[in-house]
Amino acid sequence: MLNPDLKLNPKIFDTDVEQQPIRAGFGEGLLQAAESDTRVVGLCADLTESTHMLAFKKQFPDRFVEIGVAEQNLAAVASGLAAMGKIPFLSSYAVFSPGRNWEQIRTTVAYNNQPVKIAGSHAGVSVGPDGGSHQALEDLAIMRVLPRMVVIAPCDAIEARKATLAAAKNDQPTYIRLAREKTPIITTEATPFAIGQAAVFFHSTGDFKLLTDKIDVAIVATGSLMHESLLAANALHQAGKKVAVLNLPTIKPLDEGLLLLLARQAGALVTVEEHQAAGGMGSAVAEYLTAHFPVPIEFVGVKDRFGQSGTPAELIKLYNLDAASIQAAALRAALRKK
Secondary structure (H helix, E strand, O other), X not given: OEOHHHOOOXXXXXXXXXXXXXXXXXXXXXXXXXXXXXXXXXXXXXXXXXXXXXXXXXXXXXXXXXXXXXXXHHHHHHHHHHHOOOEXXXXXXXXXXXXXXXXXXXXXXXXXXXOOEEEEEOEOHHHHHHOHHHOEOOHHHHHHOOOOOEEEOOOOXXXXXXXXXXXXXXXXXXXXXXXXXXXXXXXXXXXXXXXXXXXXXXXXXXXXXXXXXXXXXXXXXXXXXXXXXXXXXXXXXXXXXXXEEEEOOEEEOOOHHHHHHHHHHHOOEEEEEEEEOOOOHHHHHHHHHHHHOOOOEEEEEEOOOOOOOOOHHHHHHHOOOOHHHHHHHHHHHHHOOO
């Protein structure tokens, strides 16, 4: 069952569930943040329409800088603006930022501890026909390794807007990962969001505080594959398995307390992300639990491959990121329990 306290979208399991690109939520959040704080400025690398920064550019032209196709300069200029008291948001495709300008982000932003906000759009294989060269599958890994860097992967457009607003106020270097394709709306305006906090979206027994009821397996998901994870959990539940789904929008810092409770209750986990299985959210979860409460973990992610051209739905299935693959991984994890 869905967590009633979180006021999630009641149409999550309906075929006509509302859909919107996660990147659209970033654009809405940026505009809202700029309206409430004049220090918010925007910078882009010639992709304002694709990254949904166009509305900000039109409404606040004196607070927008078009850098052009120069992503290294994009990060360096943003760092300088932050040093002068601004709250810079920079956007590009994730393969270019943080992919191309990682060293500038490392040195001018993270090393100097400047509160620059980096929006990496078009992440994951669901970018579709643009192909492997434009499908960022390594960005969570390279960003979470940077000291001081907050790393967020919103599950839908509403959560992306809330994450953008929260990032504008957190006074830290922050990376927000955004998907291109429309994805189902899972949360609502009433669903709580805070950087560093996870939430149990689904639980077979209704024990959303993870206090007593033992379950067969738990799914930990981040970003654009949350809906596939919920579909998998619901199918498992209908088949008589006890399962929970944790939404983990903040990869760094982890919600260690809730993650530990979940591991203790389930005894086996599946991590799900539209990213390389190595180095991303699943690795962050495994690193923490290895030290505190080791349990069997199955990793649903791209397995040491680049992306390729295709429709988003075709690629999600081809790379075993769909609900059926998540369901199979959950059953494997449950079988590995001692």
